[in-house]
Amino acid sequence: MNASTGSATAPRGGTPIRSSSGIWLVAEREIGSKLRSKAFVISTVVLMLIALAGILIGGFASKNTDATPIAATSQTASAVSALPDVKVTEVADADAAEALVRDGKVDAAVVPGDGATGFTVIALKDAPSSIVAGLSQAPTVEILEPATTNPLLRYFIALGFGIVFLMAASTFGGTIAQSVVEEKQTRVVELLLSAIPARTLLAGKVIGNTILAMAQIVGLAAIATIGLIVTGQNEVLSVLGAPIIWFAVFFLFGFVLLASMFAAAASMVSRQEDIGATTTPITMLIMAPYILVIVFNDNPLVLTIMSYVPFSAPVGMPMRLFVGEAQWWEPLLSLVILLVSCVVAIAIGAKIYENSLLRMGSRVKLGEALRG
Known part of the structure; x- marks a missing residue:
């Protein structure tokens, strides 16, 4: 070169x-x-x-998360189905829902109630917190710097x-x-x-x-x-x-x-x-x-x-x-x-x-x- x-x-x-x-x-x-x-x-x-x-x-x-089995009547089934990670079993009335809870076939039951939310959660000992939180009336939340992802x-x-x-x-x-x-x-x-x-x-x-x-x-x-x-x-x-x-x-x-x-x-x-x-x-x-x-x-x-x-x-x-x-x-x-x-x-x-x-x-x- x-x-x-x-x-x-x-x-x-x-x-x-x-x-x-x-x-x-x-x-x-x-x-x-x-x-x-x-x-x-x-x-x-x-x-x-x-x-x-x-x-x-x-x-x-992320897909194989365990779904919580929940009993619901025809009046509450639509609201419960909208919650994440739940498996809904529809029953005729509140008595049938309570029977499933007592038999251990579901973790909880959601039936019509007289409270502010219109729902009552029936559980044997402890009610699933995710179900209670999902059906509760949450206050309005204002995020100043929302996370984009x-x-x-x-x-x-x-x-x-x-x-x-x-x-x-x-x-x-x-x-x-x-x-x-x-x-x-x-x-x-x-x-x-x-x-x-x-x-x-x-x-x-x-x-x-x-x-x-x-x-x-x-x-x-x-x-x-x-x-x-x-x-x-x-x-x-x-x-x-x-x-x-x-x-x-x-x-x-x-x-x-x-x-x-x-x-x-x-x-x-x-x-x-x-x-x-x-x-x-x-x-x-x-x-x-x-x-x-x-x-x-x-x-x-x-x-x-x-x-x-x-x-x-x-x-x-x-x-x-x-x-x-x-x-x-x-x-x-x-x-x-x-x-x-x-x-x-x-x-x-x-x-x-x-x-x-x-x-x-x-x-x-x-x-x-x-x-x-």
């Missing part, structure tokens, strides 16, 4: 490789090496199975987005870093650079690992969709559909940004044991959104800030869309910020990568890598 121009130089007796062809050759090499790895295949399958099991178990658990569901959705982002970004980012250092350590990079420019090599690595990461994200999204449909959680799916799509879009560009940084950081060292010295700051940037979205999933201010910071936008913006706190234009603005940041990161990362790739021995300092 010509050091001043970065143009490709043909191998002896061969022909130059076009940049586009070189990029896809490198990308195919990255994808093939990963797919041939039994550890990667097994870990991916296990991750998919865990995701599916979690959704199915959660869905069936179920707090428990909100927490699990935040946990899901955080874990998927953390695992995918760290796994494939680490793969790029190890690949770069391995090629330097074995001097394979010198052979590669004799055929293709350094920027082409970098682009191929980023694209190849981005394809693998996105395939994993799409697979998890498909499993989540199937699991919600099978367990009858269509309401959750209707609310979660758009955030999942936005998560995939933001993750695509966010990972390209991170992948470029991982490759650039790894090119500054020549030994596998030194990778952590340069990639730790990037790893911290990946862990930060995971921690913040779990701890502050109910804090609108923190989520708003996260949704506009490039490193945390893939997690923060989908969460705000899920809870209904984002306006229609906000994900578009956040995506523009992410794209601009991605271009800047790629430009800087490519310069560091190109200037450090052939430097062996001690770690290259960041200032030297930027100056060339």
Whole structure:
């Protein structure tokens, strides 16, 4: 490769490789090496199975709640049937209802009464509190800051987005870093650079690992969709559909940004044991959104800030869309910020990568890598 121009130089007796062809050759090499790895295949399958099991178990658990058996007359059956988690047995009159309670066939009976509610609850020893509360006249309640979603569901959705982002970004980012250092350590990079420019090599690595990461994200999204449909959680799916799509879009560009940084950081060292010295700051940037979205999933201010910071936008913006706190234009603005940041990161990362790739021995300092 010509050091001043970065143009490709043909191998002896061969022909130059076009940049586009070189990029896809490198990308195919990255994808093939990963797919041939039994550890990667097994870990991916296990991750998919865990995701599916979690959704199915959660869905069936929410459906298989024990219904309280209640006796009711024709006058009270409609009101009792409207209560959650009850199994109504309709009887002819109050005496028949009382008989079922005494025989232990139902937990309680609801019959017409003379009180303010018009109902009387008959129980053997203790009346079910859920039935009493459901038939009571509650006072008018005014909530100043109503919760937009179920707090428990909100927490699990935040946990899901955080874990998927953390695992995918760290796994494939680490793969790029190890690949770069391995090629330097074995001097394979010198052979590669004799055929293709350094920027082409970098682009191929980023694209190849981005394809693998996105395939994993799409697979998890498909499993989540199937699991919600099978367990009858269509309401959750209707609310979660758009955030999942936005998560995939933001993750695509966010990972390209991170992948470029991982490759650039790894090119500054020549030994596998030194990778952590340069990639730790990037790893911290990946862990930060995971921690913040779990701890502050109910804090609108923190989520708003996260949704506009490039490193945390893939997690923060989908969460705000899920809870209904984002306006229609906000994900578009956040995506523009992410794209601009991605271009800047790629430009800087490519310069560091190109200037450090052939430097062996001690770690290259960041200032030297930027100056060339």
